[in-house]
Amino acid sequence: TxxxxxxxxxxxxxxxxxxxxxxxxxxxxxxxxxxxxxxxxxxxxxxxxxxxxxxxxxxxxxxxxxxxxxxxxxxxxxxxxxxxxxxxxxxxxxxxxxxxxxxxxxxxxxxxxxxxxxxxxxxxxxxxxxxxxxxxxxxxxxxxxSAGVSLEAAAAEAKRQGIETVILSDAIEGEAREVGGVHAAIAREVATRNRPFKKPVLILSGGETTVTLRAKGKGGRNSEFLLAFAIGIDGVECIHALAADTDGIDGSENNAGAFADGSTVARMRAAGVDAKAMLAGNNAWTAFNAVGDLFVPGPTGTNVNDLRAILVR
Structure with missing residues (x-):
């Protein structure tokens, strides 16, 4: 009534x-x-x-x-x-x-x-x-x-610990591997040229990327984003990153996302994993699992989209 x-x-x-x-x-x-x-x-x-x-x-x-x-x-x-x-x-x-x-x-x-x-x-x-x-x-x-609220909370905690923080956007969309490549280019620019942000800096972004399935690999949009990111920062030692779905489950497996740094691709290679081949096969989970860099917090009980954090020291 x-x-x-x-x-x-x-x-x-x-x-x-x-x-x-x-x-x-x-x-x-x-x-x-x-x-x-x-x-x-x-x-x-x-x-x-x-x-x-x-x-x-x-x-x-x-x-x-x-x-x-x-x-x-x-x-x-x-x-x-x-x-x-x-x-x-x-x-x-x-x-x-x-x-x-x-x-x-x-x-x-x-x-x-x-x-x-x-x-x-x-x-x-x-x-x-x-x-x-x-x-x-x-x-x-x-x-x-919302994603914006979560990014602002992350930025506040980073600043409390003395880390300068930049929020790129809380509404980034696009193909996960392409967005990962763009984020990698920004991180490399900061690491090597100290622009557009001065290091040390924490770069945050949110939104929801997408994955066009080309093969039947294991993974999700955050893992795929981060594998492309890892390829883009290969060999740059001062970059460290996390990409994760805030609900705790990224895609087909039990991880929320993964961690990566400038040594990730080399460590994958040492483990017998070809990072570019894994990316081509939508198999990011397998690549990160091989080096122990999956992020597995379990279901969080909430969902404000993806959170990406890139620390350039």
Whole structure:
């Protein structure tokens, strides 16, 4: 009733953990969609726009079902830019993307989805509630944690220990290996030319990179980022880095990410591992496991996206 209050807690991971297939679709269809999304290399915003259009819950539909009750959403964001409509595919926030947007992303990233899913997304039945829908009047959305908050906390702790800190961005996206290469170039520039930042310095960044699967190796986006980073700083002794998913699980294995420094690639070589071949095969976990540099804290119970920390001394 209009006298009721619904408090909704949303966080990253909700898209996968809260399935409710649209009429005519099955759980197997949603699983197939999720597998295709994870292998596509699409950014999280595009992925969640697609997810919204195959569900009876996502895209604001949960809050619409609660109407006329007032819905207050407390959101822990794992989305670059912190758009609450994209966190957990926005079960309580009206949809800002259309099914045309979903279809465009499917085409752009060459996704192969079940015929039943494609037929549904092409139908008006897939349309989700839009901003301005009167069923959302009076509802509230509050952001309680985000990548930016985590980076600021890390920076504060580093400064407390006397380490100058720079936050590049909390919303970096792109192919993990390419983003890793860019971060490596920045770190090398600091190490060798003392620019654009003076060392010693801790360089922090967040966001969510993607991995386009080219092979069936073991790993995740942070491990792949860091393997490309390690290749880029090979031989530079004063650089040390950590890349990890804040939920404690990076990808296909049990690690959150890994550690790397200027000796990582050489140590891999000594262990019989070709770092570039491992990167080409999406096999970063195997590479870091060979030298004992995996970061395995276990599940953290929260998710504010990725955290990358690079110390140049």
């Amino acid at each position: 209009s006298e009721d209050l619904v408090v909704a807690l949303s966080s990253g991971g909700g898209s996968a953990l809260l399935p409710s297939p649209a009429p005519g679709l099955t759980l197997a269809d949603e699983i197939a969609v999720n597998e295709a999304l994870l292998a596509s290399g699409a950014p999280i915003a595009a992925m969640n726009t697609i997810r919204k259009h195959v569900s009876t819950i996502k895209g604001g539909r949960l809050a619409a079902a609660a109407h006329p009750a007032r819905v207050v959403s407390l959101v822990v964001s794992d989305i670059p830019g912190d758009n609450p409509a994209l966190v957990a595919s926005g079960p309580t926030v009206p949809d800002t993307g259309s099914r045309q947007d979903a279809l465009a992303s499917i085409a752009a990233y060459g996704m192969k989805l079940p015929a039943s899913v494609m037929a549904h997304i092409q139908s008006p039945d897939a349309d989700a509630p839009r901003p301005g829908d009167p069923r959302f009047a009076g509802n509230e959305v509050h952001l309680t944690a």
